[in-house]
Amino acid sequence: MNKAVREPSRRMGPEGSANWHAMLDGAEDILREEGYGALTSRNIAERIGVKQRLVYYYFQTMDDLVVAMFRRLSVRELERSRQALKSERPLREIWDVCIHTSDARLISEFMALANHIEGLRTEVIHFIEESRAIQARALSAALKNKAKGRVPPIGLAMIATSLALSLNREAELGVSAGHKEITKVIKDFLAEIEPK
Amino acid sequence: MNKAVREPSRRMGPEGSANWHAMLDGAEDILREEGYGALTSRNIAERIGVKQRLVYYYFQTMDDLVVAMFRRLSVRELERSRQALKSERPLREIWDVCIHTSDARLISEFMALANHIEGLRTEVIHFIEESRAIQARALSAALKNKAKGRVPPIGLAMIATSLALSLNREAELGVSAGHKEITKVIKDFLAEIEPK
DNA sequence: GTCTATACACCGATAGAC
DNA sequence: GTCTATCGGTGTATAGAC
Numbered sequence: 001m002n003k004a005v006r007e008p009s010r011r012m013g014p015e016g017s018a019n020w021h022a023m024l025d026g027a028e029d030i031l032r033e034e035g036y037g038a039l040t041s042r043n044i045a046e047r048i049g050v051k052q053r054l055v056y057y058y059f060q061t062m063d064d065l066v067v068a069m070f071r072r073l074s075v076r077e078l079e080r081s082r083q084a085l086k087s088e089r090p091l092r093e094i095w096d097v098c099i100h101t102s103d104a105r106l107i108s109e110f111m112a113l114a115n116h117i118e119g120l121r122t123e124v125i126h127f128i129e130e131s132r133a134i135q136a137r138a139l140s141a142a143l144k145n146k147a148k149g150r151v152p153p154i155g156l157a158m159i160a161t162s163l164a165l166s167l168n169r170e171a172e173l174g175v176s177a178g179h180k181e182i183t184k185v186i187k188d189f190l191a192e193i194e195p196k
Numbered sequence: 197m198n199k200a201v202r203e204p205s206r207r208m209g210p211e212g213s214a215n216w217h218a219m220l221d222g223a224e225d226i227l228r229e230e231g232y233g234a235l236t237s238r239n240i241a242e243r244i245g246v247k248q249r250l251v252y253y254y255f256q257t258m259d260d261l262v263v264a265m266f267r268r269l270s271v272r273e274l275e276r277s278r279q280a281l282k283s284e285r286p287l288r289e290i291w292d293v294c295i296h297t298s299d300a301r302l303i304s305e306f307m308a309l310a311n312h313i314e315g316l317r318t319e320v321i322h323f324i325e326e327s328r329a330i331q332a333r334a335l336s337a338a339l340k341n342k343a344k345g346r347v348p349p350i351g352l353a354m355i356a357t358s359l360a361l362s363l364n365r366e367a368e369l370g371v372s373a374g375h376k377e378i379t380k381v382i383k384d385f386l387a388e389i390e391p392k
Numbered sequence: 393g394t395c396t397a398t399a400c401a402c403c404g405a406t407a408g409a410c
Numbered sequence: 411g412t413c414t415a416t417c418g419g420t421g422t423a424t425a426g427a428c
Contacts (some may be wrong), residue, residue: 010424012402035312037233040421051395056423074300105311111365112308115301116231125371132373151381158374162362163355169307177328178354185347206406209411236403247413253406 013058015068020058022048024069031069032106039066067119070110075115075128085163091194095186098164104172107165118153126193132157140191160186209254211264216254218244220265227265228302232309235262266306269298270323277330286334287390291382294360298369303361321323328353338389356382 007168013020026047036154041055059065077097101107114124129135135157143153150160151159163186209216222243226235237251237258273293280289297303310320324327331353339349347355358383363375 019379020395035308036419042420052422053396053424054394057393062246062422108304108308108311112231112304115304116233121369125369128366128369128371129373150384150402152377155377155381157364158378159355161361162358164357165362166354168319170324171315173310173324175321175324177325178332178350181351182347182354185351187345194271207411215411237405238402248404249406249414250412253411258404 010060011057012060013054017058019050020053021059023055023065024072027065027069028106030046031109032103036066036109042093059063059131063117063119066113066117070120070123070127074123077099077101078127078130078134085134085138091114091195092190094135094138095160095164095190098160099167101164101168104165104168108169128161132161135160146193203259206256207253208256209250211256215244215246215250219251219254220268221262223261223265224269224302227305228299232262232305237261259313259315262309262313263319266316266319266323271321273297274323274326274330277327279284279336285392286388287338287384290331290334291360291386293357294356294365297360297364300361304365324357328357331356342389 006008023044026044027039030043030047034043039062040054044065045052045055055065059068081094084090084097088094110120110124112122132154136154139153139156143149163182167182170176171179213225219240222240223235226243230239235258238248240261241248241251251261255264276293277290280286280293283289306316306320310317328350331352334350335349339345359378363378366372367375
């Protein structure tokens with residue numbers, strides 16, 4: 001968690017190489033399936049068929065690995081959102097990104113970890129702010145020529161994000177009370193301001 | 197030849213005793229401050245000034261302790277919600293419960309743990325369903341004599357819960373984009389259907 | 393780049409004395 | 411009820427050979 005000051009740093013494997021990705025892939029699977037309590041260098045190594053020592057050739061510490069894992073994921077997600085902006089029906093695309101985002105279990109783990117790993121916290125903050133801005137932009141444009149409701153675009157963005165998160169998390173748990181109703185509200189909203 | 201399959205297993209300390217509560221209190225603090233990776237019998241014991249062995253006198257396993265911790269918390273929260281139902285202005289009270297619920301870090305940890313501890317998952321599901329039902333009842337009653345909007349009570353309950361969760365979590369992280377706007381929307385909604 | 397081998401701390405859980 | 415003592419296992423991280 002600390003030991004921030006490091007010697008000229010030891011030799012390191014290159015970011016973006018095959019093994020680097022394989023390690024992050026394995027880490028994602030473990031995080032999703034077993035939680036961060038099981039996210040260890042030994043487990044990652046075993047899962048991808050290398051020795052534990054190699055993990056520390058690619059990542060200085062486990063915290064570094066976690067941060068790299070989230071950053072790789074958030075870059076992908078933000079790119080999807082930015083692409084959605086340019087589409088025919090940006091609102092539907094963006095809602096699709098929200099609701100089909102990397103699964104709820106993974107996100108739950110990152111949210112918990114972000115409270116304890118400073119570097120991850122920074123990345124998460126950046127991701128939330130960036131994606132909210134993208135969504136607000138899309139909503140703003142879509143609502144420009146409509147009668148304004150009482151919820152401003154950035155407020156709608158916040159509602160969308162938090163709803164999608166809860167819908168996914170609860171569906172994962174096996175709770176569904178209210179889901180049907182909310183899904184219909186969203187559907188109607190989209191049909192109204194962004195007809196197919 | 198004994199292996200505790202049919203025996204009530206070993207002696208256990210009484211649920212609800214002073215030490216039992218002290219252990220859960222300590223566990224809550226650790227979970228909030230350091231995360232479940234640090235939630236160990238040794239840390240709990242040290243924090244409340246007893247020896248590690250004693251934790252296993254009160255709880256058979258660490259998982260049992262986690263489940264007991266959540267159950268104690270959820271009983272309290274549900275009681276607060278039920279009390280809110282009986283108040284003068286139930287909607288405001290219930291929103292207050294949502295937004296001032298035990299802090300976001302703690303909840304994040306429980307959400308992550310629920311994906312990996314079966315007994316906890318069951319408790320969490322029960323808590324969500326129960327509190328959603330209470331909230332829907334309150335909203336239903338409050339909206340009875342009003343013009344119906346397009347969001348049914350249980351949908352509003354779901355929006356409220358997920359929004360409160362996100363507002364708390366993001367505030368904890370240090371994100372505030374859209375918070376002011378959403379807070380105003382809620383305030384206006386309450387002013388309209390439940391005037392002071 | 394990948395490995396063997398290792399240091400050292402800490403984990404859950406139990407046996408059994410007082 | 412609370413303790414000492416201990417088991418077998420796993421964690422991060424490093425040294426250094428090939």
